[in-house]
Amino acid sequence: MTHLSQEKAPIMEALNRYKHMRVVPFDVPGHKRGRGNEELAAFLGEQSLAVDVNSMKPLDNLCHPVSIIKEAEQLAAQAFGAKHAFFMVNGTTSAVQAMIMTACTAGDKIIMPRNVHRSAINALILTGAVPIYVNPGVHDELGIPLGMSVQDVERAILENPDAKAILINNPTYYGICSNLQALTNLAHEHQMLVLVDEAHGTHFYFGENLPASAMSVGADMASVSMHKSGGSLTQSSFLLINNEMSEGHTRQIINLTQTTSGSYLLLSSLDISRKNLALHGRQVFEKVAQMSQYTRDEINKIGGYYAFSKELLNGDTIFDFDVTKLSVHTREIGLAGIEIYDILRDEYDIQIEFGDIGNLLAYISVGDRQLDLERLVAALAEIKRRYAKDKNDVFDHEYINPQVVATPQKAFYAPKKNLPLAESAGYISSEFVMCYPPGIPILAPGERITIEILDYIAYCKEKGCFLTGTEDSAIQHINVLKEVE
Structure with missing residues (x-):
């Protein structure tokens, strides 16, 4: 393959050429460069709608x-x-x-x-x-x-x-x-x-x-x-x-x-x-890694929280660690990550990536400012002071080994019946149950529903996790295979 200059951006350049041609659009999309939908153009900007075009x-x-x-x-x-x-x-x-x-x-x-x-x-x-x-x-x-x-x-x-x-x-x-x-x-x-x-x-x-x-x-x-x-x-x-x-x-x-x-x-x-x-990735991610490390160090000084990094490496199941990630363990202060996620958003106007049962993740990028990092650290310190409680109130693990009975495709399309979630232990799920994010299923089609899984789902609900995956939007019922295998 011929070496190409990374200075080029062919799609952007072609769109700029197209804009300057002042072509009359008798094709889709029907908003016609925004003229047909003034409210959308005002919201997204005429510049955006001018390049929302059809293939040609x-x-x-x-x-x-x-x-x-x-x-x-x-x-x-x-x-x-x-x-x-x-x-x-x-x-x-x-x-x-x-x-x-x-x-x-x-x-x-x-x-x-x-x-x-x-x-x-x-x-x-x-x-x-x-x-x-x-x-x-x-x-x-x-x-x-x-x-x-x-x-x-x-x-x-x-x-x-x-x-x-x-x-x-x-x-x-x-x-x-x-x-x-x-x-x-x-x-x-x-x-x-x-x-x-x-x-x-x-x-x-x-x-x-x-x-x-x-x-x-x-x-x-x-x-x-x-x-x-x-x-x-x-x-x-x-x-x-x-x-x-x-x-x-x-x-x-x-x-x-x-x-x-x-x-x-x-x-x-x-x-x-x-x-x-x-062109600039090396400098960009060097800065992101530095910002993440600074924030990790400051959070660990608070006490109770554990912002983890490469000290976890064990040569196998934790072979390496992405130091740009700000993953923080919260269980020692007696709060689930999802509880801190909600408090940060509702009381401090800080939106982090996700919180689950024992951890939270703040996504740091080159778009963040030092002031933002300081604000996050200060909020976490104050949340600990205001809300910390007995750590024994927090579920002790995130991941439950599944019992796989049928392939996902077979279970998803199999004859099924709908049961109250609380009565489904022992049956085979034909749909997903997951917290989102991160979008890793607690239950997937073809897996046996156990008391341990039901307890975990109930705990996730209690703590405010956003559960998805079932036909029932309230996650009160679940579709299972008609026969217990």
Whole structure:
């Protein structure tokens, strides 16, 4: 591939040319550059609506790029060290699903950690692939799921030599990384594809002294949430391929589910953000890491909170840690992370990324200011002083090993009946129950409902977690398989 200048942003440049042409639009979208919807134009700005345009020859077509989008994809591939990069406008959810749908068909086995995002299990429902779960360890003190042990993955591979692929989180929502190089080498030794969910790892490609990225270790595919740490608009992501993965076939898989009306707002944001990271990413993420470390140190001085980092490393299930992540354990002050999440928003006008039962996560980026960091630290100190209580009131772990009875696809489409959640113990769930974020299912289709799981769900409700996944929006009832297996 010819080396391209990362100074270029082909999609943005083409949109600017198009704006200057003053073309009369007799095509969709019907707002006609905002003139047909004045309230929307006033809210979003005429500049935005002027480039909310339809696919056409001068602007290429996301389903089959031949010009500016193709060039933008080549630039992204070079920036990320990939064979090819696909622009994704249905979020990283669609990128994760495209990876699994590329690697697996109905009945194929795929090895994955159980603490995957719901998008991965959704892909199993769509494809009929069979999950071979490697249960992550749980950190005794923090109660959070860790990475996959190399030994556990090797055992899963030897017991399932016909598996087509392995899916790896890099990193987890909390910033924890498995031994990506060792797992990639192991899978390739057994002719399995390596798929990596890097929704929270965009910066690994551009920062220094950060964990290894999927492409750097020779993984076959990776889904990258540019809109998280990469600076692009929400819902915009990249799907990267490497090695012998077919660009044409992967594009066909993507086109099975991705919109045929790709938003040029999202596409241009990917293009501009890639340019920014390629040119300035090292300095950007060095600053983010410094801000995170400063805030971690200040929070740990408060006492009671534990903002964790590389001191957790154990060479295996916590092989590396993303130091840009500000993950804070809250159990010692007797408050669930979700309770602090609510207090920060309701009483201090501070919105953090998420709080779960024992931890919270504040997402720090180059857009943050020192004053903002100080305000967060001060709020946490005051919350401790005002609200701290007995730590025994807090649930002692986040992750419950599931009992998998049926494949997600079989359970999702099986004959079912609806039961009150409180009466469902012993039955097999045919739907999800999850706290969102982080979107890791507490229950997934095909898993047995246990008293322990019901107690955990009840506790999540009591603490104010936002539960989703069931047909019943109140999460009072659940669909289960008609027969208890």
